[in-house]
Amino acid sequence: MAEVSNKQPMTGCGVAKVIDSGHQNFRKGDLVWGMTGWKDYIGWILIALILNFVGLPGLTAYAGFYEFSVVLLFLPSTIFLPKFDLLKDKYGFDEAFNYKEEHDLDKALKRCLPDGIDIYFENVGGKMLDVVLLNMRLHGRIPMCGMISQYNLEEREGAHNLIRLITKQVRMEGFLVSDYFPMYPKYRDMVLPFMREGKITCVEDIAEGLENAPAALVGVFSGRNVGKQVVLVAHE
């Protein structure tokens, strides 16, 4: 994973439109996506805007579940209070809670999942992971793609319950979505019909203008966004 450098533009995934092209694979007007960085224009003269479900978050979910797992039982709300209601009321989850609002995470997990957890998609880390470990079932799986609660801490919280990986024979494995880029066409062909049928819904939180991208990013860490944080760099 590349570190963020002061001297380089921020990395980021973008959707862009080709304005001009000398490359045979790209024509004026084509829509493309990729790791564009936070830019108005990139190499082949493009306008970039940062995007949602058909891009990285969806591919990450696809890779994590289709590579590691069988059935999704539980996805904790990694987001802010008003949002976890959406998960139950609008998006059909059986249970949801906000890990930032619960005094006793172990109690919250046992309330929502009295029989324990088969698969936990790790993107939170810290206390949340530690309590999840206490509630994993035999032969559970923990695909890990991030630990958002830990990125900005001076000292990361420790996981004290790793011994449960042994007693419950759990697999915990990290992955980077970039390894699954070659799988993108397969993922897209699976997911687009679901989107057309309304079986998969995208929620986007749109910030307008590249100048608002830094504040939007900061908001993601406090959970201000509702849905995938998108930055609209330019209208078509």
Place this chain on the structure above:
Amino acid sequence: MAEVSNKQPMTGCGVAKVIDSGHQNFRKGDLVWGMTGWKDYIGWILIALILNFVGLPGLTAYAGFYEFSVVLLFLPSTIFLPKFDLLKDKYGFDEAFNYKEEHDLDKALKRCLPDGIDIYFENVGGKMLDVVLLNMRLHGRIPMCGMISQYNLEEREGAHNLIRLITKQVRMEGFLVSDYFPMYPKYRDMVLPFMREGKITCVEDIAEGLENAPAALVGVFSGRNVGKQVVLVAHE
């Protein structure tokens, strides 16, 4: 994993000799092994003694490596100072150190393994695991069968570097040797020729008498044993 109960004999693996049998599969004089518990005699009237390499530790190593891994690069000394010299001088390991004697475990690891770790067989836990995580290589593997440094702590040490599982795409997975008991004949057929040829060596630390088993067990946690701690319950 069954908890130890005050009212039941300690669990343990034993080698035993059949004194008498009404079962068609066992005859007087047969040697058998299994989870006998800490007993002089068990169900089918046996005398038990607790055993070493052909039993659980060997099967654990076999399961961990043949199930999870390809090549062993590194095995830390989980044992006491006089013993890790044995690992290099007598048993042919390239490098070894005693995690209880090193002030800076990260430095010790980098000294022994400057290119990092591909496979770490976890049986220590705590600070050792935390530093190992900092030194894992891309797509490394951590089979976990125990965490001896953590069993007797009031509060277990935390692992603060789990994010390395993501950035290095490492798999960490716990297992219990009891799941691999059906694999025992296969393991035995592989390992016995190596033992006869002297390619695999057993080191046993023998305590005589079942009454000395508790003290021998306590010694394991402080690292007093050199080799597998065996309790000789009865001579043939």
